[in-house]
Each structure stands twice: as structure tokens, then as C-alpha cells.
Amino acid sequence: MQVSNRVGSMTYAIRDVQQVANKMKRQGHEILFFNIGDPNKFDFDVPQAMQDALAQNLNRGYYSQSEGDEYVRTKIAEYENAKYSNGVSPDEVIFTQGVSEGILYLFLSFLNPGDKVLVPAPTYPAYQSIATVSQAQLTAYNCIEEEGWAPDLEDIRNKMDDKTKLVVVINPNNPTGAVYPEKTLKQLTEIVGEYDAAIVADEIYDRMILDRDVQFKSMSTIAKDVPTVIFNGFSKNYLAPGWRAAYMYRVDTNDKIAEPYEGIRKLCRTRLSPNTPISYASVSGLDINPPHLPELIRKVKERRDIVVKHFNEMDNISIQVPKAAFYIFPKLHMENLTFKTDQEVILSLLKEKKVLMVHGSGFGVPNHFRMVYLSTPDILEEGLKRMQSFLKEHSITK
Numbered sequence: 001m002q003v004s005n006r007v008g009s010m011t012y013a014i015r016d017v018q019q020v021a022n023k024m025k026r027q028g029h030e031i032l033f034f035n036i037g038d039p040n041k042f043d044f045d046v047p048q049a050m051q052d053a054l055a056q057n058l059n060r061g062y063y064s065q066s067e068g069d070e071y072v073r074t075k076i077a078e079y080e081n082a083k084y085s086n087g088v089s090p091d092e093v094i095f096t097q098g099v100s101e102g103i104l105y106l107f108l109s110f111l112n113p114g115d116k117v118l119v120p121a122p123t124y125p126a127y128q129s130i131a132t133v134s135q136a137q138l139t140a141y142n143c144i145e146e147e148g149w150a151p152d153l154e155d156i157r158n159k160m161d162d163k164t165k166l167v168v169v170i171n172p173n174n175p176t177g178a179v180y181p182e183k184t185l186k187q188l189t190e191i192v193g194e195y196d197a198a199i200v201a202d203e204i205y206d207r208m209i210l211d212r213d214v215q216f217k218s219m220s221t222i223a224k225d226v227p228t229v230i231f232n233g234f235s236k237n238y239l240a241p242g243w244r245a246a247y248m249y250r251v252d253t254n255d256k257i258a259e260p261y262e263g264i265r266k267l268c269r270t271r272l273s274p275n276t277p278i279s280y281a282s283v284s285g286l287d288i289n290p291p292h293l294p295e296l297i298r299k300v301k302e303r304r305d306i307v308v309k310h311f312n313e314m315d316n317i318s319i320q321v322p323k324a325a326f327y328i329f330p331k332l333h334m335e336n337l338t339f340k341t342d343q344e345v346i347l348s349l350l351k352e353k354k355v356l357m358v359h360g361s362g363f364g365v366p367n368h369f370r371m372v373y374l375s376t377p378d379i380l381e382e383g384l385k386r387m388q389s390f391l392k393e394h395s396i397t398k
Contacts, residue, residue, distance in 0.1 A: 006133045017346060021356045032383045034371045035356045037174070037326060039239045042374045044299075046240045047292045053284035060280055063273040067265050068095025068247070075283035076247050080232075082288050083206075086220040088249050094264060095274045098244040099204055099231045100126050102264075106200065106229060106248070107134040107166075109263030116163040120151060122329060122363035122370075124174045124202070137163065140364050145331065148320050149178035157191050164197045169219060172205040175363050175370040176329040177304075177322020179209065182217040189219070189226050198227040198257050204246070205325040207237040207293060210301040214323045220251045227252040229261070234282045236325070239292065244275070245282040300326050300373075303380055307373045310384040316391050326374050329360065334367050338394045342367050348394070353386040 002008070021031050033041070040046070067073070073093040080088045096102040103126055111117060113135035119127045121140035131138040139159050142152040156167070169188065171180045192199055201219035209216050220230050233246025250261050268274075304321075307328055311319045316333040332342055339345045343359040346369055350356050360368025373380060 006135060016362070017350070017356060017358055020347065021350060024350070024354070029354055031350070032355045032375070032379060032386070034373070034375065034383055035358050037236070037372050037374065038241050039236070039326075039374055040241060043376055044239050044296065044374070046243070047238060047285050047290060049287075049290075050234075050238065050240065050281050050285040054277060054281035057277040057280040060276045062276060064276040064279060066268040066271070066273055068093065068274055068279055069276070072279045072283050073247075075286055077249070079283075079286040079288075080220070080230075080249065084218045084221050086218065086251065088220065088251070092249045092252075092261075094248050094268060095279050096233075096246045096248060096268075097271070097274055098235065099202065099233050099246045099248075100130075101244075101271075102231055102246060102248045103127060103130050103200075104133070105264045105267040107131060107136060109267060110198070110257070110260045111136040111165055114163070115165045116161065117166040117168065118156065118159055118164060119168045119364075120170055120173070122149075122175050122360060122365040122368070123168070124170055125362060127168055128364065139164075141167075143173075143176070143178070145320060148323070149173060149176040149329070150180055150184050151188060153184065153187050153191065156188060160191060160195050160197070162195065164195055166198055166200050167192050168200045168202065170202040171219070172203075172208065172216065172324035174205065174325060175327045175358075175360075176320065177325050177327050178320070179214050179216055179323040182215070182222070185217060185219060185222050189222055189224070193226040196256075198229065199223060200229050200231070202231045204231060204233050204236050206232065208297065208300065208326070209324045210297060210304055211323055216324070220249075223251050225253055227254075227257040229257070234285070237293070238282070238285055238290070239296070240282070243278050243282060245278050303373045303375070303377060304328070306377055306380050307371065307384065310381075310388070314388050314391060316395060326372055328371050328373060329363075329365075329368055330371070332360075332367050332369065336396050337391070338396060342369055345369065345394075349387065349390050352393075353390050355383050355386050355390075 073090040076093045077090040116137045142155040143149045228251045235241035316336045319330045346359040358370045
């Protein structure tokens with residue numbers, strides 16, 4: 001018996017390279033990991049208010065409502081309204097086991113086999129994998145590196161057609177750390193509005209803006225009459241990736257996507273319920289000014305600046321400075337290196353220097369790589385020192 005076509009062709013670059021590193025670790029090698037955006041693997045903790053609330057809610061061992069209890073959804077709606085004054089109703093909120101589950105349910109409910117979904121290039125690999133499972137036609141639209149990885153609006157316009165059902169916007173962006181200008185988001189919305197399509201806005205890093213002069217605008221405040229589904233959650237801003245706590249809501253003034261959105265609720269019934277104690281504990285931490293956030297941003301920004309400094313000193317690397325989150329997506333000048341592909345670079349860096357990052361082709365853009373800069377400064381310094389040595393050793397122009 002063979003694996004299904006849906007699953008057999010799946011890839012997930014972030015975890016795929018992890019398997020190689022895990023094998024080396026079992027052989028006794030000490031690896032420096034810069035591949036997964038998990039703050040809790042480093043010197044970050046779940047906010048104390050959420051830890052305390054989890055202890056207080058452990059007795060909630062019952063099934064909640066399939067889409068999340070009304071109390072949970074109300075707290076989320078209040079939080080989103082406080083942030084963006086977007087008028088979201090608790091009835092439009094669905095609590096999910098991580099954003100990944102939300103993407104899966106949304107794609108399964110909105111897309112028939114062959115329907116088209118546009119995703120940014122580079123993109124978070126879950127969108128690629130889940131599009132494969134849902135048998136959708138995945139089409140990547142360009143993001144312009146020289147313009148801080150902003151979406152290429154002309155490319156989006158050229159790729160829109162009557163088969164296009166969803167256009168994904170990841171802002172702030174993983175893997176680039178970009179924050180999109182409001183003008184760009186408005187123009188993108190106008191393009192999508194010319195078709196019978198909806199926007200999917202992944203905003204899970206919306207509170208993790210690193211520079212004071214950078215303004216984040218939620219698509220929920222821009223979309224107007226273009227139907228939009230917003231993803232957010234507790235993995236990043238609230239430092240709880242292992243809790244698998246997230247949510248989605250729709251902004252859909254004309255009820256254009258009411259039917260497929262109800263399909264997501266039907267899929268939620270097949271899982272019976274989200275984790276009830278986790279959902280109650282998660283929303284206990286929702287706060288416009290959570291006490292952990294200033295220190296989180298200070299530490300991440302400090303580490304961003306260390307990484308930027310080192311990459312700017314390296315030959316055969318060029319970067320766009322990330323404005324949010326904890327990722328950077330440098331370009332490799334492959335013409336000056338002894339390797340043929342970015343994946344070969346990353347696997348050789350792992351084997352020779354015991355440093356793990358992720359190849360850019362795994363995010364849909366070759367000749368790049370993604371680095372997670374959550375490690376403590378001393379580990380970042382060591383990892384970047386090893387990489388600089390590696391690049392010199394493999395430079396054609398030594």
C-alpha cells in the first residue's frame with residue numbers, strides 16, 4: 001500500500017532539515033539551532049498570568065463548544081476590537097489548535113480541487129503543504145526584495161483570474177520580517193475586490209513590531225467590502241507555541257463568504273472541541289499592554305541588531321533589515337560560492353559547522369535562507385562566526 005497522492009507530494013522545509021540535525025545530534029554532535037521560531041526553546045517563558053490561569057482552569061476537563069466556548073470567543077473579540085476597532089463579533093470568532101489547523105480547515109472548506117490560491121513568495125511552508133493536501137492550485141506571487149519584500153501588486157494582478165478563490169497575505173511576514181505599508185495593503189485589496197475571491201490575512205506577529213517608526217495596519221481595518229479571514233493566536237506574541245492556541249475571524253460585511261465560513265465550523269465539529277483549559281487560560285492573558293511585551297521586543301530587537309551587523313560584514317550575503325518578528329531572510333550570492341543550490345549550502349553548513357538554518361527554496365524563493373534569531377546573544381555570535389568562516393572556506397574568490 002502506498003501513501004496517498006495528497007500526502008506523498010508534501011514537503012515542509014522547516015521540519016525536513018530538522019530530521020537531518022536530529023540524526024546528527026543522536027550521533028553526539030552539538031548543533032546550534034536557528035531553524036524554528038519557538039521562543040520557549042530559548043530564554044522566553046509563557047506570561048505568568050497565562051501560567052496561573054492554566055493551573056486555575058485544569059478542572060475544565062469537558063468538551064467546549066466546537067468553535068470555542070462563548071466566553072473565550074467574546075474575550076478574543078473584545079481584544080481585537082480594542083486593538084483595531086474593527087467591530088468583530090464573538091459569533092465570527094473560531095478558536096483553533098494553532099493557526100495551522102485554521103489554515104487546513106479554511107482551505108478544505110473554501111477550495112475545491114483545482115481552485116486557485118495565491119500565496120506570497122517567500123511564504124510560510126504550511127500554506128504550501130496544506131494547499132497540496134486540499135488539492136488546490138497553488139500560485140506564488142512575487143514579493144520585491146529591494147522594496148523590503150513588499151508584495152508585487154502588478155504580479156498579483158496578472159495572476160488573478162476567475163479560478164482564484166483566496167489570496168494569502170502574511171503581515172508581519174514570516175520568513176522575511178517585513179511589515180507591509182498601508183498603501184500596499186489598500187491596493188492589494190482593490191485588486192482582489194475585482195474578483196469573486198477572499199483575502200486570508202495571517203497577522204500572528206502583529207504585536208511584535210521592532211522599530212518605533214514602523215506602523216502595522218491590520219487587514220481587518222482595510223478590507224471593507226472585500227471578504228477577509230484574519231488569523232492570529234498565542235504562539236508568538238504570547239510566547240506559547242506549544243499550547244497550540246490560535247483563532248480566526250471573518251470581516252465580511254456583505255456575507256459573501258458566509259457559507260464556506262460555516263463549513264469551517266462543521267469541520268470543527270469533527271474534532272469535537274479545542275483544548276478547553278488551554279483556551280480559557282490563553283484568553284486570560286489578552287491585554288492591550290501585556291507586561292511581558294516591552295521586554296520581549298527589547299530582547300528580540302537587540303538580537304536582530306546583532307544579526308544584521310554580522311551579516312553586513314559577510315561576503316556573498318545581502319540582507320533586508322527585518323522590521324518585525326524574529327526572522328531574517330538573507331540572499332546568498334551563489335555565483336561566488338562553490339555550491340549549486342541553497343539547500344546544498346544549508347546542509348553543508350550543518351554538517352561542517354553544526355549550524356542549522358533553513359534553505360530559502362523551502363519557502364518558495366531559492367538562493368536565500370531563513371535564520372531565526374531568538375537565541376541568546378552569545379549563541380548568535382558563535383553561530384554567525386561559524387557561518388562567516390564557512391562562507392570564506394567555500395568562496396570561489398578566496
